[in-house]
Amino acid sequence: MAAALRLLERVRYRPPGRGCGDAAGWGQRERSYWRALRRRVLGPPVPPFASPCQVGAPVLRATAATVGPERLGGPELRELAAALAAGLRRGPCLGLSAPQLGVPLRVFATELTPARCEQYPPPLRRAHRIEPFQLRLLVNPVLRVLDSRLVTGPEGCASLHGFSAYVPRHWAVHVSGVDECGKPVSWEATGWAARIVQHEIDHLDGILYIDRMDPRTFTNVSWMELMD
Numbered sequence: 637m638a639a640a641l642r643l644l645e646r647v648r649y650r651p652p653g654r655g656c657g658d659a660a661g662w663g664q665r666e667r668s669y670w671r672a673l674r675r676r677v678l679g680p681p682v683p684p685f686a687s688p689c690q691v692g693a694p695v696l697r698a699t700a701a702t703v704g705p706e707r708l709g710g711p712e713l714r715e716l717a718a719a720l721a722a723g724l725r726r727g728p729c730l731g732l733s734a735p736q737l738g739v740p741l742r743v744f745a746t747e748l749t750p751a752r753c754e755q756y757p758p759p760l761r762r763a764h765r766i767e768p769f770q771l772r773l774l775v776n777p778v779l780r781v782l783d784s785r786l787v788t789g790p791e792g793c794a795s796l797h798g799f800s801a802y803v804p805r806h807w808a809v810h811v812s813g814v815d816e817c818g819k820p821v822s823w824e825a826t827g828w829a830a831r832i833v834q835h836e837i838d839h840l841d842g843i844l845y846i847d848r849m850d851p852r853t854f855t856n857v858s859w860m861e862l863m864d
């Protein structure tokens with residue numbers, strides 16, 4: 637009990653700044669009492685994390701490492717594959733890379749379900765060829781551009797929660813690699829699928845969509861609700 641009280645005394649709570657020009661996060665940040673207590677009891681989270689790292693986490697800016705052949709089919713990669721698939725569905729998001737779950741390896745998963753496709757307005761679906769595809773997991777993916785025409789479309793990212801922007805991407809790509817068990821994967825992706833693949837492979841090189849976006853289209857997706 638005394639130790640817990642000493643801990644509470646040490647951890648002062650300072651709410652993050654919210655004013656204009658107040659760069660919350662600059663300087664030292666401290667955890668709230670309850671967060672500090674929870675972390676002390678449960679310990680720090682261990683990758684693969686249950687929820688994606690947010691922009692600012694160094695792992696999102698690192699170049700992910702190639703997965704060695706000896707790790708294919710092993711328990712570590714199987715656990716990562718399961719965590720990526722679960723993260724995709726929990727999001728829900730269309731693609732998720734290993735670095736986003738704190739694992740700096742060249743692995744990503746992507747899926748576009750028919751139900752998710754239905755949520756897009758038909759004109760956007762037609763313009764960007766938004767069509768369903770099954771869950772795919774790629775280890776050590778290699779990208780080849782098949783159609784270098786650039787198409788600008790809206791993008792979001794689980795690591796930039798609550799924001800979106802328009803990003804130019806090549807229209808068609810080929811991606812090859814292996815799955816978590818070492819089985820070869822070869823995929824020609826067009827339109828929306830090509831956009832997702834390019835976004836995810838960027839994550840493996842520490843690149844986020846904000847590095848490629850048209851900055852004037854950067855949007856807080858809740859801007860209307862926040863004004864109510």
Ligand code: CO
Pocket residue numbers: 792793794795835839
């Ligand atoms: Co992303």
